[in-house]
Amino acid sequence: MTSNFPDRLGRPLRNLRLSVTDRCNLRCQYCMPEDEYVWLPKDDVLSFEEITRVVDQFVTLGVDKVRLTGGEPLLRSQLPVLIKMLAERPQLRDIAMTTNGVLLPKHAQDLKDAGLHRLTVSLDTIDPETFSMMTRRDDLERVFEGLRVAREVGFENTKIDTVAINGVNDGEFVELIEFARSASAELRFIEYMDVGGATRWRMDRVVTRDRILEILSAKYGSITEVARVDAAPADRFALPDGTTFGIISSVTQPFCATCDRARLTADGMWFTCLYAEKGTDLRQLIRSGMSDEALRNRLIEVWTDRSDRGAEVRAGMTDRAPLAEPANLRDNPHLEMHTRGG
DSSP states (O other), X not given: OOOSOOOXXXXXXXXXXXXXXXXOSXXXXXXXXXXXXXXXXXGGSOOHHHHXXXXXXXHHTTOOEEEEESSOGGGSTTHHHHHHHHHTOXXXXXXXXXXXXXXXXXXXXXXXXXXXXXXXXXXXXXXXXXXXXXXXXXXXXXXXXXXXXXHHTTOOSEEEEEEEBTTTTTXXXXXXXXXXXXXXXXXXXXXXXXXXXXXXXXXXXXXXXXXXXXXXXXXXXXXXXXXXXXXXXXXXXXXXXXXEEEEEOTTTSOOGGGOOEEEEOTTSEEESSTTOSOOEXXXXXXXXXXXXXXXXXXXXXXHHTOOOOHHHHXXXXXXOOOSOOHHHHHHXXXXXXXXXXX
């Protein structure tokens, strides 16, 4: 599909990150470190019919990939119903979901039957004590079981996302590579990012792409970069035996120039950049009776005026600090990563 509506920097709109809930059953220290949170009012959360109506208009602009996110998307009641509705749209050639995996043992078969194409499981450690410390929960075995069940029901090309944090899990990189291999999944390391609820972020806690490659090279030997074939956020690499892994280096090597993603929160706020402080309230528009044509025109207006390059701007800061303080997040929960989706 060809996009006729590039933004001001020539970037097409291809990917829609679709948050279906701001709730989560883990409390990961890099995402939800606070003791209390302000949740979206339930009446504000978009219905499945409202979601698919908005998606239909995004498709006319060139979107052909949708990723369901949260919070934890499997906390959204009847999620397979939404997946089935999306799968009935042939223009969507890729329907994926990011999950922490805790509820996968129960839901994997229903997700597959509904038409979900791919899974990404967020897993930052395979050590039980570290998992408990990072998530404030003891659900590691359920995540392992979720990966196993997902493989058994037929999911392929599964990814495992690992946020790399200095002094926390940087001693596990080799073990994580081996675990992903055993789970028939591809590991992707993510540089610890200063977004949303990462109120305890510091630059010295970021394990950089170069450092990740250095650690893995010391174990495996020469690592080669895999030629890029799309605008995905991860650069991919191959070990000498052909095992592949990825690194998302948003902090030290931003990829704003090729970013083709937009994010829609569960209550219909549309953000054109992960670092954006303001969005466009699509819920208000559709609930006010706006026609599909007018909604589409509004999407075109916002996207073609887009010039965001938030990660690049922050990379150039000399006094870089967390994007938001806890008080700001309480006043504006849309800044939270668990609200706007990853």
